Amino acid sequence: MIGIKSYGAYIPYYRLSRSEIAKTWGGPALPGEKAVANQDEDSITMAVEAAFDCTRGIDGANIDGLFFASTTSPYKEKQCSTIIATVLDMGKEIRTADFADCLRAGTTALRAALDAVKAGSAKNILVTAADCRLAYPYSMLEQSLGDAAACFLIGDSDVAVEIEDCLSISYEITDVWRTDEDDFVREWEERWVITHGYSQNVEEAASAIMKRNGLSAKDFAKAVIYGPDPRSHAALVRRLGFEENQVQDTLFATIGNTGTPSAPLMLVAALEEAKAGDNILFASYGDGADAFILKVTEQIERIRERRGVKIHLASKALLPSYGKYLSFRKLVQLPPQALRGTGSATIMWRTKNWVLGCHASKCRKCGLITYPIQRVCYGCQAKDDYDEISLSREKGTLFTFSLDNIASGGINPPIIQSVVRFQGGTQFYCMMTDCDPKEVRVDMPVEMTLRRLHEEANFHNYFWKCRPPREGG
Amino acid sequence: MVGITSYGAYIPLHRLSREEFFRAWGGLALPGERAVANFDEDSVTMATEAAIDCMKGIDPKTVDGLFFATTTSPYREKQCSTIISVALDLGREIRTADFTGSLRAGTIAIASAMDAINAGAAKSIMITAADLRLGAPAGDFEQALGDGGAALLLGEKGVIATIEGSYSISDDFSGVWRSDADTFVRTWEDRMVLDEGYSAVLPEAISGLMKKYNLAPGDFAKVVYDAPTDIRRHPRVAGGLKFDAAQLQDSLFMTVGNTGAALAMMMLVAALEEAKPGDRILFASYGNGADAFVLQVTPEIEKVRDRRGIKNHLASKRVLANYETYVRWRGLITLEAARRPDRSPTSIAGLWRDRRIILGLWGVKCKVCGTPQYAQGAGLGGSTPLRVCVNCQAKDQFEDYRFTDKKAEIFTFTQDNLADTVDPPATITVVDFEGGGRAVFDMTDRDPAEVKVGMPVEMTFRKLYFDRGVHNYFWKTRPLRC
Amino acid sequence: MAESIKNKVAIVGMGCTKFGELWDKSASDLIVEAAYEAYEDAGIEPKDVQAAWFGTLYEFSGMAGLGLTVPLRLQYKPVTRVENMCATGSDALRNACYAVAAGVYDIVLALGVEKLKDQGISGLGMGAFASTGVSPTITAPGMFAMMATKYFARYGLSPDEGKRMLALIPVRSHHNGALNPKAHYQREITIEQVLAAPIVAWPLGIFDCCGMSDGSAAAIVVRAEDAKKFRPDPVYVKALQMCVGPGEGQISTDYDYTHVEETYRAGLAAYAEAGITDPRKEVSMAEVHDCFSITEATIMEDLQFSPRGRVKEDLEAGTFTLEGDLPVQPDGGLKCFGHPIGASGLRMMYEMYLQLQGKAGPRQIKNPQLGLTHNMGGQPSSCTVSCLIVGL
Amino acid sequence: MESIRDKVAIIGMGCTRFGELWEKGTDDLIVEAAYEAYEDAGIDPNDIQAAWVGTVASGMMGECLSTPLKLRNIPVTHVENACATGHEALRNACFAVASGMYDIVLALGFEKLKDTGLGGLGVGRGLHPTLEMRRTAPGTFAFIATRYFHTYGLTPEQGKQTIAKIAVKNHHNGSLHPKAHFRREVTLEQVINAPIIAWPLGLFDCCPTTDGAAAAIVVPAAMAKRFRQDPIYIKGIGLSSAQLLPHFRPNFGWTSFTVNKEASRQAYEQAGIKDPRKEISVACVHDCFTITELVIYEDLGFSPVGRAKEDVDAGTFTLEGELPIQSDGGLKSFGHPIGASGLRMTYETYKQLQGKCDVRQIKNARLGLSHTLGGPPQVSCVTIVGNSLG
Structure with a gap:
């Protein structure tokens, strides 16, 4: 049935x-x-x-x-x-x-x-x-x-x-x-x-x-x-x-x-x-x-x-x-932001595995996991010898952060700049979302969530952010 | 086995020579001409026309689903x-769905319809696709795109071409795209778009299909897949796959242009x-991935030869005088507002009440005196269904009577220069239907100089105008096509 | 058995503003001017008016009875607003007459007004009525042009012949209008001008269409037996008829688009009420609803002034000129007065009243006995027609 | 492998006033810095045989230097290496002279930042659009502060107090320098209470955006005394580039930068320095943010790892301290016109070693170190100069 x-x-x-x-x-x-x-x-x-x-x-x-x-x-x-x-x-x-x-x-x-x-x-x-x-x-x-x-x-x-x-x-x-x-x-x-x-x-x-x-x-x-x-x-x-x-x-x-x-x-x-x-x-x-x-x-x-x-x-x-x-919802006109992101269909397409799929490279020689994907291993310099693994469902901890008041161009500040640490030392640099800045702490647990990062070159650019884990699952 | 049981197509009457774009903007003129939807056409009306062509001689009651594929839906x-489905007079207990987002939406809808029939959830499903995409003025797309529609009826009985197999791949690449806020088609650098999109993914799907079903290029009488706006890539893909030039179906580029989600089906x-009968056809389409199908033509194909289809629609055409008309029809320039009274506000409740009368062009026939009659009312307060016979005053003695497929003759007409229309003069016709019945309609796709009392006309489904958030669709008359 | 209105009521005073693009006047101004001219003409005081009928179509010209009582400061009198498309003015008069004939009132006012030129556009809208929005993209000239198309086709006139025939109508009306100080247009035109004018809705050109005007007209109605108390030359009402069609023109293939059945039937009824057996001979003059030249042409046939399909002969013979057998539009008609909707029927009546009293100046028709007014509301295929006859 | 030690000398230097020089264009800055250097060296512009120009975002090709200076048909090389760009111009000029190819060359760095209408530094380029999106320099360096405080057990208040002292020190030194952008002392309270830019960094933890240029004339060491009695000799130049942005480096600790350690190791080795804290007389380091200066103390071996706070509290790096750092006021007071900074620092060590620093003069200065850190921390350059051979 x-x-x-x-x-x-x-x-x-x-x-x-x-x-x-x-x-x-x-x-x-x-x-x-x-x-x-x-x-x-x-x-x-x-x-x-x-x-x-x-x-x-x-x-x-x-x-x-x-x-x-x-x-x-x-x-x-x-x-x-x-x-x-x-x-x-x-x-x-x-x-x-x-x-x-x-x-x-x-x-x-x-x-x-x-x-x-x-x-x-x-x-x-x-x-x-x-x-x-x-x-x-x-x-x-x-x-x-x-x-x-x-x-x-x-x-x-x-x-x-x-x-x-x-x-x-x-x-x-x-x-x-x-x-x-x-x-x-x-x-x-x-x-x-x-x-x-x-x-x-x-x-x-x-x-x-x-x-x-x-x-x-x-x-x-x-x-x-x-x-x-x-x-x-x-x-x-x-x-x-x-x-x-x-x-x-x-x-x-x-x-x-x-x-x-x-x-x-x-x-x-x-x-x-x-x-x-x-x-x-x-x-x-x-x-x-x-x-x-x-x-x-x-x-x-x-x-x-x-x-x-x-x-x-x-x-x-x-x-x-x-x-x-x-x-x-962008229902009010907000001050224009000097965004740095420049969307590129070519780049987004080429990098869709790590941008959308959240793939890291895992070195087949030394086992080091690096995000984004690196062709030459950061640990042992092995070239093109890696497997892609997805970090999208991994849980990590917040290794360090800053509460950046200028990154947002004054809209909804601060941006929570985050370095997430996954098992094995993998670093993931991203922003944090769905979180009260006052509650951000080093070593707090986080999980990954795909978000709409910006609209540049007339694309909606999606990328991963971290957030305090929602309950359950 | 599930297959195609009927086909239909629609190409707007009007064509614009690509030289006209060159005259307007300079730069590069692509060869040939493109089809241009009239100002009162959109993807819904063109899909309806194609579906009507496809439905010729088929009882609407036998169709239990309608899927619409487009990237230019007039509604979100x-x-x-x-x-x-109401314009086609399909029943109420039917499956309906709008497939959007991808230029492959047409073949995606076909795959879904096949599933529904194979699963026993439907017997016969109409897939109708149309697109009216806009290229920004002075750009290549403006020249290369065209407007049109196609429809296929899928079912298990009376199959004219069986669908023997299919193969799909999905690919997240958007070399040509429109965001939710875009009016015009956007593109990334063309070589990358083609090298990594069309020219890579489409052959992958076609080879995958042939491999899956153990078929070779020589096994096909025809190979049919859509062409990108850079037409040179179309034969190049065929060459790469070892198909002969003779096997390759023409892309309609010279005559119609790229019709987006409708192109492959057209x-x-x-x-x-x-x-x-017996021909094997490879059918594929590209757009954020690719779908490929193996079709085999049956002897039943001879039964549907009376469609207007592509050939007849292509032959029936009028070349637009100039680019400016195109710009006006597409609403790309702001024209002075007509100094005319505002239209009465559209009553949605009224449109809903009269949906069969308006969209299905249903009238009545008096059971007492036999007079067919269509009442669209005088405009005040919306039209009301006829309750009392105009001829014998019998009350509520009617049976439904449909006018969409009736030919008619102009009884009288005017060319109204005062009326607010995108394409003046407004040609208004009083027509008498064969078999009886009288009504007044706007006339479209006409040459004002050729309209005569007594001229034969047929009905066509069009968009009258847009008012306060509603696209008002209704029927118009036009000179007989094809 | 229904009785006739013939000779039961009389008009003892009338007023009419100048018609035109009266940019500096409001509807209230027009109402006051028309009413006070009528009061004065009847020799009455405003307080003598016991009831009133107020004809106006559009809300921007006034709604309910208040649209009349406020500018005229009528003190708590019964006032009825009447609306019946382009026949609105005639219908206001008609209802006023019935109330007097019924013996309810002695002195009543019927007034029509329309202030069209405050909209910034040409043409008449359908107002705020909701619709399904699928009616044809057509204008009033377009609707009537379809009669011309068919009339020419049916009677074997080439478009050129047909247009030339129709052109005689505005040329005649403009001639009359040029003699009328209250007309909107007071300028003669030639056939060549008419034929060469830009096409509005083929085959009708600009001079085939009436203008867009502001204006108001009013009448004081009393019982016939009281009429002579007010003046020695009252005008008596002989017939008040109205015919409203079932709107079959867009539905039924029987409708021929070369005549308007409603006009024919309203005429028949009016002649019966007035006791007229040969309208062409007995009617001295007429003001008819010449919103377009083709309309007047077909009205001539529907009112039996001309035989079917042969109005061309009468037009060419000058039958309907001021000097002809049966002068039509002696004041210049809608063609020269325009069509401030609520006012038109009463404006027509004003001309009949003046003519019967011999006060029409250079337009005066010799020895008129009976005058007919005709209003048509709607479109050829679906309309309301009034036909009123007055006499000495 | 040989060393650059004592092979080349700087015989003239120039430096513009730094600041928001709205009225000056890049050509003005270049001309002012170069002609001060010519004059200092006592040479004619036509003596220049080759030139290196460093700029990140204010010019392209060698022509951006040759055009304003009207250098006739000589080779001019444009170098760029993020925030180490000024140092890179000097470094390559030194190598060319040391190779024996040229006798008199010009190294000039400049940047005109105040024509962009932006408050911060311009765009970092080459990073993936989604990663680049909201990245800011303060945001990145704030990662270090957060993690440094956490790792070494400082509360945010203690941490901010510590780095605030660096800002106070640098503002004090800058107030003594006529060419500095900011010449105003600040108090600890002002620094701590300043608006937060990227937590935990506040306004006074950040260096400003500034225009400026600096230049050096380099000759072979053997020729130096022909030009002046007090030439300054290059003792060592170390440069290190990272192989991956720290953001993505597995196991990266965010409390120090390997590139700093590696660049200084190279420079110390070339200069024969064993105990930098004792042997270096004066240092100008890359204090783009106060926290950066703090970790540089440790990376460059001036303070033990995790214990820079003690040195800060003890005043080790003040003008009067054991190892004065940022005697000119640093990036904190001079701002950071990127291409100019490395040469501006060298200008200070050059002047200190020549004893020409007036109220800022450090006693018996013999070895001066300058350090730039290009980022998102991934390139570091350490240049050591001395006032005597051997």
Whole structure:
């Protein structure tokens, strides 16, 4: 049976209290907080994090496809799935695809992965979904939207969740949208959006798949159903006949509506609590709806050590101000920075193994590990005699650091310049992110995270940073 | 075995001689001409046209999925495959997906459709690809790029070309790219782009495919893969792989230009137009990696010979008078605003309510008197579906009646110089459909001097205009093409 | 059985501003000027007005009854705002007449106004009505041009012949307008000028189109039996008819684009109400809705002034000139007055009123008995038509 | 392997005033430094047979020197070696003279930094864009401070107090030098309380950005006395380049620089110095940041490893101390016009050895050391001069 072999999630470290937004603009505050991607995060970096979480203990080389779903891809013409696959050290002979334009793209990609595995054209496919959507400042939507990513590994052996049936409907409606030139999410009148878009479609798809399988609400341990806001969600699940204890929370109060990864993220949260034998109804929405019937197997216990939703949720820091959020999202004009980075397609391509893959060279003669890759060994001068090893998942310690007030050009100072020490003395020079400068100490443990470093030569340049380890994993 | 069951293509009517770019900017004129989408076309409309061509004689009910591939989607958050599926009158319980990001998006979508059919999740899936990429003025891309679309229907029954095998590689190299904020295609140094991208990765995929299926260059009647903007690289790859020049499918560079995510599929359509049963075709495409397929043509191919495809669309053309028209159509210069009243604000609720009427051009036929009728309303308050027959006043006695595929005749028309349009005068036609029905539409792809009362026209799916965040798609009339 | 309005009410006073691009005047200015001319003409005080009907189309010219009461400071009187596309002015008068005929009021005011020239654009928008945005990219001249295209095709006129026929209409209207101090355009033109003018919407050129103007006109309506108390020469209402079509022109293949059924039917009804059997003979003069030359041409046929397909002969014979059998647009028409929408119907009536009272100066038609006004709102394929007849 | 010791001599030197010389271009700086050197040596410009010019970012080719000085058809070589560039010009000039090829040569270093509109030094080039992105010089040297404090058990407060004393000392010396950029004393409190640039380094821990030029006339040792009675002889020149940036060097400790140790070892060996702390009379070292000077004490063998603090506290390196360091005020007071710095330091040791330093004069100076460190610490040059042969 084909299904989900592993799951992973990512929620940014930073949260913004909705009352902070309301305090800035006046007007009512929705309860809770939203997850806010750091200024160096985007949908690619978040998808990478979720994929790492999902592939904990799984060798990237054994995965033969990666699908990326997002409505906030940083490129119009350049495949983001390839970038992510490179980071994950997946091979070259793999299937990659970017699914876009639709908040349902995550489950659309999931279905495509199911097809590919079922059709025998791939064994294991990673499906990542991430979004970092912008709402107009001062709008109510600004309080609702959050940033996050989710990931599933789809395969046909050792599945933790069997996918027993799926159903899709497609629906032409311009309810919540962005054109190719829009920065901010547009929305038509809310009641219409909910009634004729979300509620009608999801109800139709969910009812149809239950009917087709001769199931009713009571047959499910959990109903994992996308919800743009808690109230509409509650009304819908009630109409579908679910009791409160069957309903998976929308994560609205803690993360916000995250768009493409929203329903997948809820599913991750549900699976964290699921027991073997549980039936789950899973549905997502966006220009139509996708519905799935899932059955949890005993293999679920094998993948409990993910950071997933629960642990990522617990690991957080509140942004001190709304202004910080504005600067993170570049919604205010900041002073120009005299950046030194000069992007170069040639250099980035040539060095993708160590830039994206986080590869160090390990000398075959003396065993010394050096980052970045060195052709002539620093220890024994052996030439071109090394293996590439990835440091991306290694844990290290902070060997030395400085809190650099000038490196940032005055924006969000200080930059935490870091020298990370890995086992065997490997040094990794980088910046630290997701950390309060006051808490930086020599010898503190750190882990690596891929971030968007800068935009030069019209590329988004991604590179690794270190951060205090998030909980778990 | 899964295969292609039908094909279709679309090339805009208008072409611009590359000499016109030279006239405007000096520098280097590439040979030939390029296809230029009309001001009212975009990747959604061109993909729709190609899909309509592909659907000729096929019942929409038999198609249960539509995948759209492009790098120039008009929306970032709104599924375009859904829009196209409504225009094609596909059902609601269908699979839709937008594949983007890569110039290989078309073949990626094909691979996904094959999976879905092989997995039994769908019987027949339409893959339609179109691109309308912009080269910055005065640059090489402006000359080399072209606009167009192609569509393939995949399924298991009535296969015209079986897909016998496939091979994909993924490669994180972006020699030609656009970030989320870019309007124009960017490129790195061309030699590096070609040496390390196209000329390295594409042959690797093709050789990998041949090796995997134990095939040699001589086993193929045709080899079809897309060309980069530097056209010289296209035959060079073939030569390196030991294919004869005769085996190589023309890149459409001289006639259409590089159509991005649609190019490989358009070339495949051109190849299928000439293919004979039993021909084996190698089909590949490049873009952040490469996909390669082995196809084998079946006798069923003869059943789809009536497509407009590439050949007929190529022959049907009008050469644009000058570069300035191109610049105007692409919105590359700011023109004086028309001194006309603002348009009524677009009501999205209205568009949604009438989505089948607007996107699917569905009208009604009176069950009492048999009169077909299409109501688009007078503009005030949005159009409303017909409830009462215009002829016999019977109320709610209608059956659905579709006008998209009906030919029509101009009853009367005007050339409106006052109307706010990118391509004045606005040619407005009152048309009577064959079989009955009357409606008023903008006319496109027309020569104003040739419009006559009684002239036969057909319907084409276009973008009327952009208003407050919405691309308004609707149908227009045009002189019969092909 | 419905009764007729014939001879139940009378107009005892009228006012009309100068029409034109009145940059220095607001809608309120125009309202005051038209109303006070009417008060004075009727010999009444403002406080004598018991109720009013206010015709205006666009919100920028005034909304609700307040648009009238505020500038005129009408003290807590009932005022109804009437809107019926281009027939708005006529419909304001029509409703005022019905209220008086009903015996509810003795003295009422009907006033129409439109202030178009504050928008900075040419042409009339559809305002803030939401739409699906898929209507054709067409303008008013474009809509009517489609009648010309089809009229020429149907009656075998080459475009040149057709245009030459239509050109006679603006040449005549400009001649009349040149004689009218209140007209927007007061300049004669030649056929050659008309034919050589730039094309607006083929086959219509600039001189085939009416202007864009500001203006206002007003009438004081009283019961017929009271009319002579106000003046010796009141004008009596003989017919008030209106026909609103089902909008089949864009849907039904039966619609022929060479005539407007609504005009034909409104005319038929008005003639019946007024007891007219031979309109060409009995109607002394007419002000019709000549928004475009082709519109007037087809109206002549729809109102049975000319036989179907043969208006060309009448135009060439000068039938509709001031000196002809049936003078049309004696004041210069929409062509010279422009079309401040709410005002037009009452402006037409103002000319009929003056002519019947023999006060039209150099434009005076000899011995008129019955005058007809015709307003058309919308587009050929979907419209509202009013047809009013007044007489001595 | 032979030694450069006593083979060549410097017979004339020149140095411009250092500072934000808004009104002066590179040509002005070059001409001023060169003509002071000509005059000091008592030679005519036409006597120059070859020249070496050092600049990192202010000029290209030998022509950048020959054009302003109108040097006619003689060989001019442009050298560049990061912050050791000035020293490199001198070093290569010395080698050419020692080889017997030329008799009278000019070595000149200059840099015009204040035309860029930037507060800091210009761009380091050649590093990968993603690695170069946010790298700053203070950020890199702050790594050393963090790690030095940590390794030797200093609290951040103790560490900052220690390096602050270096800034106080250098400002004191600079206040006595008419050509210095900063000629103002600072107090310990001022240094400690200054704004943080890159923690733990504050504003006064950093050298300024400055324009300047310095030049030397080099001749064979045997000819030196023909020009003047008090020529200064080259005793040793050591140069060391690292094989990998410290950022990426496995097991790198961030408390000292191997290149410093290696360059000084070479120079001491050539000069026959066994105990540098005792034998060197005066030293000008690369105090781009106070922490750099601290570790240089240890790298160059002036202080025991990990115990420079004791020497700092004891005043060992003040003008009156056992081994005066930065008698002219150092980079801290002169700034760091990169190509000029090595020659500016040599200018100070030259003048000290000739006894011409007025209020800054060190008694009985016999051997002077100058040291530059190019970075992100990866090249080090140590030049030792003496005022007598043998």
